[in-house]
Amino acid sequence: MKLFRAHVLILVFSGAQLGVRAQNNSSPYSILGIGDIEESQFNRTAGMANTGISYRSSNYVIHNNPASYSELQEQLFIVEASARGKFVSYYGNDINGLNNTTRDFSIERLSMGMRINKWWGSSVGIMPFSTANYSFSGRKTIQGSNVYTIADYEGTGGVNQFYWGNGFKLSKHISIGINAAYLSGSLTQKETLAGTSVSDMIVTTKNIYLRNFYPTYGLQYFTKLSKKWDFNFGATYARKQDLQAEYSATVTNGGTTTIKDEITKNDFFTIPNSTGLGISFTRNKKLTLAADYRYQAWSALDYKGFNYSLQNSERLSLGMEISRKQQGWQTVLESMYYQAGLFYDKSYLDIYDQQLRDAGITVGMGFNSKRNALGYHLAFEYGIRGTQNKGLIQEKYGKITVTLSYKDFWLTKGRKYF
Amino acid sequence: MRFYIISRNFCRKMRILYCILAAFYLLSGCKKAYIQFGDQFVDNGYTNIVLVDTLTPVVSTIFRDSVITSNSGIMLAGMYKDSMFGIIRAKTFFNLAPPALRDFSLSARYDSLRLILKSNGTYYGDTSTVQTISIYQLAEPIQIGESQSSLYNTSDFPIQAGALGSITRRFIPSDTSSILVPMSDALGQDLFNLLSQKSDPVKDITSFINYFKGLQIAPGPGISNAVLGFRDSVVMRLYYHEANPSPVNEYLDFIFNNQALQFNQIQYDRTGTGLTILGPANREAESTLTNNMAFVQSATGLEAKIRFPTLRNLLQRPDYAQILKAELDILPVRGSFSGQYPLPPELDLYSTSLLNDPLSPLTITQAGGLAQVQNGNLQVDWLYGQNTFYSYDVTTFLQQQIAISDNNKNGLLIQPPAPAFESALNRLVLGDSRNIKDRIMLKVYYISIQP
Numbered sequence: 001m002k003l004f005r006a007h008v009l010i011l012v013f014s015g016a017q018l019g020v021r022a023q024n025n026s027s028p029y030s031i032l033g034i035g036d037i038e039e040s041q042f043n044r045t046a047g048m049a050n051t052g053i054s055y056r057s058s059n060y061v062i063h064n065n066p067a068s069y070s071e072l073q074e075q076l077f078i079v080e081a082s083a084r085g086k087f088v089s090y091y092g093n094d095i096n097g098l099n100n101t102t103r104d105f106s107i108e109r110l111s112m113g114m115r116i117n118k119w120w121g122s123s124v125g126i127m128p129f130s131t132a133n134y135s136f137s138g139r140k141t142i143q144g145s146n147v148y149t150i151a152d153y154e155g156t157g158g159v160n161q162f163y164w165g166n167g168f169k170l171s172k173h174i175s176i177g178i179n180a181a182y183l184s185g186s187l188t189q190k191e192t193l194a195g196t197s198v199s200d201m202i203v204t205t206k207n208i209y210l211r212n213f214y215p216t217y218g219l220q221y222f223t224k225l226s227k228k229w230d231f232n233f234g235a236t237y238a239r240k241q242d243l244q245a246e247y248s249a250t251v252t253n254g255g256t257t258t259i260k261d262e263i264t265k266n267d268f269f270t271i272p273n274s275t276g277l278g279i280s281f282t283r284n285k286k287l288t289l290a291a292d293y294r295y296q297a298w299s300a301l302d303y304k305g306f307n308y309s310l311q312n313s314e315r316l317s318l319g320m321e322i323s324r325k326q327q328g329w330q331t332v333l334e335s336m337y338y339q340a341g342l343f344y345d346k347s348y349l350d351i352y353d354q355q356l357r358d359a360g361i362t363v364g365m366g367f368n369s370k371r372n373a374l375g376y377h378l379a380f381e382y383g384i385r386g387t388q389n390k391g392l393i394q395e396k397y398g399k400i401t402v403t404l405s406y407k408d409f410w411l412t413k414g415r416k417y418f
Numbered sequence: 419m420r421f422y423i424i425s426r427n428f429c430r431k432m433r434i435l436y437c438i439l440a441a442f443y444l445l446s447g448c449k450k451a452y453i454q455f456g457d458q459f460v461d462n463g464y465t466n467i468v469l470v471d472t473l474t475p476v477v478s479t480i481f482r483d484s485v486i487t488s489n490s491g492i493m494l495a496g497m498y499k500d501s502m503f504g505i506i507r508a509k510t511f512f513n514l515a516p517p518a519l520r521d522f523s524l525s526a527r528y529d530s531l532r533l534i535l536k537s538n539g540t541y542y543g544d545t546s547t548v549q550t551i552s553i554y555q556l557a558e559p560i561q562i563g564e565s566q567s568s569l570y571n572t573s574d575f576p577i578q579a580g581a582l583g584s585i586t587r588r589f590i591p592s593d594t595s596s597i598l599v600p601m602s603d604a605l606g607q608d609l610f611n612l613l614s615q616k617s618d619p620v621k622d623i624t625s626f627i628n629y630f631k632g633l634q635i636a637p638g639p640g641i642s643n644a645v646l647g648f649r650d651s652v653v654m655r656l657y658y659h660e661a662n663p664s665p666v667n668e669y670l671d672f673i674f675n676n677q678a679l680q681f682n683q684i685q686y687d688r689t690g691t692g693l694t695i696l697g698p699a700n701r702e703a704e705s706t707l708t709n710n711m712a713f714v715q716s717a718t719g720l721e722a723k724i725r726f727p728t729l730r731n732l733l734q735r736p737d738y739a740q741i742l743k744a745e746l747d748i749l750p751v752r753g754s755f756s757g758q759y760p761l762p763p764e765l766d767l768y769s770t771s772l773l774n775d776p777l778s779p780l781t782i783t784q785a786g787g788l789a790q791v792q793n794g795n796l797q798v799d800w801l802y803g804q805n806t807f808y809s810y811d812v813t814t815f816l817q818q819q820i821a822i823s824d825n826n827k828n829g830l831l832i833q834p835p836a837p838a839f840e841s842a843l844n845r846l847v848l849g850d851s852r853n854i855k856d857r858i859m860l861k862v863y864y865i866s867i868q869p
Contacts, residue, residue, distance in 0.1 A: 094454045100453075134455075136457055140462060140466070142467045142469055143468040145469045189460070191465060199467055204464055253740060253742065258867070305459065306458065351459075392455075
């Protein structure tokens with residue numbers, strides 16, 4: 001048991017290290033709003049285009065819908081860690097062919113799940129909610145003169161969610177859940193004005209610190225349609241929530257600090273009503289076909305800027321999974337599974353009347369060790385985001401998500417069997 | 419299956435996983451692209467650099483009673499009439515040391531006495547006309563007054579009536595060859611007799627100065643149009659000849675003695691100019707009283723002073739954060755300078771006490787960290803006369819001044835560095851911020867931070 005803990009620690013630690021170095025993917029669009037809202041769930045559903053609102057699993061933490069936690073295997077304790085590597089190529093009028101790719105790799109999610117009693121499953125964890133990462137340069141005129149200076153902009157940061165989710169089985173067919181998330185993070189924009197004949201380098205670091213609770217409610221209905229077919233229905237809902245936004249700024253001129261961490265305003269950023277619906281059909285508990293639809297009502301919030309606005313976002317995804325199961329002692333064990341999925345996403349960004357779209361396909365596979373408590377999951381996603389119309393940027397990207405899950409019994413003494 | 423048996427297996431699998439992760443990590447690395455997109459969306463209004471040129475400096479002319487002119491190494495003599503600064507008259511005072519005693523042959527006879535002057539290349543005024551300078555003998559020795567350590571442009575010592583010599587010619591400042599001024603033969607014969615008899619007055623310097631108090635070089639008689647500059651290596655040369663055993667021409671030199679006692683008297687008569695309001699009773703006149711101009715001619719006691727009383731208006735701007743740079747351009751008024759009346763090639767800005775005593779010149783830190791005195795980098799636009807200006811970096815000074823909250827009277831004095839300060843007559847007429855032609859200009863760049 002100590003050895004397992006050591007390995008988990010090593011993984012978490014290396015993950016933390018990677019996390020510090022990572023987040024290098026330039027995402028030019030993340031300058032707007034609260035950055036790129038993370039659509040990936042970094043769990044077993046990654047190979048099915050993150051389709052999982054109606055998905056229930058006994059061995060995996062399915063964060064897509066908190067109601068699913070009630071399905072977790074009794075007395076089982078699960079730790080999952082996910083890392084993602086992302087490769088992006090950018091296309092557009094102004095993109096230089098030599099420097100148009102980025103790549104990075106980072107740990108994205110850590111979570112634990114457990115079944116507390118017959119009707120209650122619970123999970124805690126941390127994962128990204130949104131990320132911002134961009135860099136570009138522009139010009140800035142010295143006001144009152146016709147001289148300009150070069151201005152470099154760099155944005156980093158993001159909002160993370162720390163969550164505690166609970167799923168409750170109300171009856172044989174219905175389960176409900178609540179995911180109590182605390183969103184917290186900061187978006188930092190650094191402006192560097194190059195030195196001129198009249199000034200040294202002036203660096204302005206603006207920081208928006210966002211935080212608040214953000215609960216998501218979930219419902220799942222599951223039943224047998226026939227001897228072979230199972231049917232699941234899932235729904236999630238999150239109410240409009242204001243994130244407190246504290247704006248602060250630091251300005252340095254040459255080596256001297258002009259303004260240090262001055263809080264410039266206290267405001268809020270609203271996350272709109274979000275709804276998700278999903279259905280899935282499972283044949284012989286082996287083949288699963290699932291579909292999800294997610295909707296966020298951004299338009300009503302009326303966020304607008306020069307040439308852009310936030311619009312209602314929609315995401316449609318389809319996924320399938322084939323699971324290979326073996327009869328084990330007392331129970332059925334899953335040895336391998338294969339997944340595929342596709343998605344179409346209208347993001348919340350609308351630039352020059354072009355709503356930013358994202359579409360892609362995913363494949364995934366996973367296996368559970370027969371000899372020990374580990375499960376491995378690997379998913380690959382390829383997608384195209386944005387358009388080259390109106391001087392915009394198109395991103396073609398590949399993402400590889402690796403999820404490692406470790407299971408152990410808790411509150412059980414004596415021999416362990418897998 | 420016992421747990422510890424599994425763990426070996428588990429370790430193997432974990433090792434494989436670590437390898438996958440490590441390979442993945444190395445493969446992907448971290449590479450950031452610089453995507454030129456988004457500048458239209460960035461809220462870049464927070465920090466700005468703003469140029470303000472409406473903080474008008476206040477300019478005034480300062481009057482000084484006297485200026486130390488001794489020990490400058492330069493002798494000024496001459497006179498000219500300047501429509502803006504009045505009549506300027508310069509005389510120089512100095513004394514001489516006797517030559518070393520020697521034996522004369524009985525046949526030695528006095529020939530002549532000459533004062534040998536050499537131009538130092540400087541002049542002020544019009545040198546194209548013929549003018550006269552005369553040499554006078556002092557009636558009293560040059561002495562530094564009690565409780566004083568120098569001699570001034572206003573110092574004076576009486577002379578004996580009648581010039582010892584004079585020369586009338588066109589002086590060409592660039593011609594640095596010797597100018598020989600014929601001197602009184604009566605004096606020459608006297609000195610020759612003393613020397614040949616090895617009399618007491620020529621035995622040592624002190625005795626000699628008791629006997630021969632010194633010389634004054636003065637303009638005139640007649641019209642002069644320029645003040646001329648001479649080197650202080652002046653020599654009074656006594657020529658004689660010896661006939662026996664063969665004819666030989668000889669000379670003895672009375673050389674310049676004691677720089678500390680050489681000084682230039684510079685007199686001025688400002689009647690008829692706009693500067694008459696300045697005097698011992700009124701030592702400072704704002705430029706508004708002198709036709710929106712200020713005047714600098716340090717050797718005659720005129721200096722300009724610049725103050726920045728509106729500087730703290732910057733603090734009332736809600737976006738003001740910090741002065742980045744401040745440039746002060748001083749513009750000579752068009753037509754006030756010419757080839758005859760050139761501008762001072764260098765002007766320093768001195769911080770000053772309330773009594774207008776100069777404290778220290780403004781410096782600028784060079785790349786190597788060396789502080790260098792700013793001398794204005796005079797640009798002269800001879801063609802159109804429009805882009806003639808001195809420019810200064812007053813950043814540090816204004817950064818200090820803006821922090822002073824009480825009624826700030828601190829200013830900067832404009833004056834040339836020594837030795838031009840006391841021995842050059844180059845003058846500047848600068849326009850204040852309301853001058854019609856050429857205005858002093860203060861450009862302040864500050865960091866603006868939107869509130």
